[in-house]
Amino acid sequence: MKTRVYLAMLLLIIPVQASLFGPLSLAGIKPDLSLALVYSIGLLTGPAEAAFAGMAVGLVLDIGSASLIGMNAMTKGLIGLGAGLLGRQVLDIASPMNAVFLSAFSLAESIIIALLLQTFYGEVPFFSLFLERMLPQALYTGVLGTLLLGFISRRKVLGALVRRSLLKE
Amino acid sequence: MLGLFLVLFWLVTYQVKSGRLTFMEKPVLAVSAAFERIVTAPFRFADSAINGYVFLVRAARENERLKQEMDRLRLENSIAGELLGENERLRDLLGFKKLPPLSSVAAQIIAKDASPSSRTITLDKGSGDGVVKDRAVISAGGVIGKVQASLPGSAKVILLTDPGSTIAVRVQRNREEGLLEGKLERCALKYVSYYADIQEGDLLVTSGLDGIFPKGLPVATVVSVSKHEATAFQTVLARPVVRLSRLEEALVLVP
Numbered sequence: 001m002k003t004r005v006y007l008a009m010l011l012l013i014i015p016v017q018a019s020l021f022g023p024l025s026l027a028g029i030k031p032d033l034s035l036a037l038v039y040s041i042g043l044l045t046g047p048a049e050a051a052f053a054g055m056a057v058g059l060v061l062d063i064g065s066a067s068l069i070g071m072n073a074m075t076k077g078l079i080g081l082g083a084g085l086l087g088r089q090v091l092d093i094a095s096p097m098n099a100v101f102l103s104a105f106s107l108a109e110s111i112i113i114a115l116l117l118q119t120f121y122g123e124v125p126f127f128s129l130f131l132e133r134m135l136p137q138a139l140y141t142g143v144l145g146t147l148l149l150g151f152i153s154r155r156k157v158l159g160a161l162v163r164r165s166l167l168k169e
Numbered sequence: 170m171l172g173l174f175l176v177l178f179w180l181v182t183y184q185v186k187s188g189r190l191t192f193m194e195k196p197v198l199a200v201s202a203a204f205e206r207i208v209t210a211p212f213r214f215a216d217s218a219i220n221g222y223v224f225l226v227r228a229a230r231e232n233e234r235l236k237q238e239m240d241r242l243r244l245e246n247s248i249a250g251e252l253l254g255e256n257e258r259l260r261d262l263l264g265f266k267k268l269p270p271l272s273s274v275a276a277q278i279i280a281k282d283a284s285p286s287s288r289t290i291t292l293d294k295g296s297g298d299g300v301v302k303d304r305a306v307i308s309a310g311g312v313i314g315k316v317q318a319s320l321p322g323s324a325k326v327i328l329l330t331d332p333g334s335t336i337a338v339r340v341q342r343n344r345e346e347g348l349l350e351g352k353l354e355r356c357a358l359k360y361v362s363y364y365a366d367i368q369e370g371d372l373l374v375t376s377g378l379d380g381i382f383p384k385g386l387p388v389a390t391v392v393s394v395s396k397h398e399a400t401a402f403q404t405v406l407a408r409p410v411v412r413l414s415r416l417e418e419a420l421v422l423v424p
Contacts (some may be wrong), residue, residue, distance in 0.1 A: 015204030018280030028414025065284035070180035
């Protein structure tokens with residue numbers, strides 16, 4: 001069951017992120033569903049499993065986009081690791097503090113990507129990127145991701161299914 | 170796990186030197202495009218229903234505006250036709266090669282930006298319609314990007330703001346040339362001499378030197394210019410003329 005859940009997740013992450021979230025975009029800003037997904041896996045499982053799941057999700061995103069293969073795998077792996085550590089020590093899936101942490105993770109990921117691109121190619125307009133894209137996207141991801149997590153945690157059947165399938169074994 | 174992170178970092182740096190790996194690109198495009206069609210179908214249906222029926226009231230006003238627009242464009246077209254004729258006669262006189270006529274395939278955008286580190290869109294037309302790798306993709310306003318990979322029913326387009334995108338351009342005002350590279354939300358004009366006259370507001374158009382885009386298409390507007398005495402070049406940032414976040418359709422130029 002657990003393998004099937006992860007396979008479905010890897011299969012659906014690009015189409016859902018790229019198309020279903022299109023209608024949810026505000027002034028061209030879209031929430032990062034893949035980040036919210038890796039974050040929730042981190043809270044539900046643990047640092048090691050979430051880091052591997054994050055790497056797998058990131059790798060699929062890298063292959064399916066035009067990005068350098070490994071770039072998203074690295075950042076999403078780090079997010080999984082961080083969320084796993086948070087979930088073990090501080091937070092649960094229903095906490096409203098998730099909005100803050102999701103926004104912080106989203107911002108951290110965007111900054112890491114911008115810094116890597118600056119190192120490799122140069123001339124990344126960091127401040128305009130920060131104001132026009134990184135910050136709004138981080139806030140939007142934080143709000144929408146928390147609503148999604150809240151929805152999952154309130155839906156007992158769905159929540160139980162997700163938990164059971166991820167925690168099994 | 171640390172080892173895995175190091176391997177991924179090495180993989181990224183390797184591609185910076187040797188070019189992006191296209192491992193598994195087409196199978197992933199096939200799977201994602203099929204799902205994207207299914208996922209977006211209800212939204213596209215709802216959108217067409219709303220545009221077709223609910224907003225019918227606006228049609229009369231819109232029709233009137235379009236008629237006026239058409240009158241203006243007819244006038245401009247007749248002037249352009251005159252200039253085109255004159256241009257062709259002069260080219261004949263000078264013995265210049267004839268420019269090939271442009272034809273295009275209209276496509277709908279079915280998906281956008283799956284990854285935060287790249288800027289791509291997916292089109293609902295593919296190799297079966299003549300949409301193949303390295304074809305120019307434009308909209309009414311100007312250049313959007315180029316086709317990166319295609320399958321019979323879908324194609325992935327790399328936008329001009331993607332870090333992997335490079336377009337040969339020139340400044341329309343004074344014909345200074347450079348390469349426009351994607352920098353996520355903006356673009357940077359590379360290899361512009363320190364002494365070149367580039368100003369904010371300058372329009373960058375395609376130079377045709379990359380063999381992908383025909384000459385003269387609007388690409389971006391210069392938003393900042395800075396010079397550093399330590400380098401032989403200046404830093405020029407530009408904003409695309411097309412609002413890439415609001416795109417719904419695109420035209421793919423085919424021979």
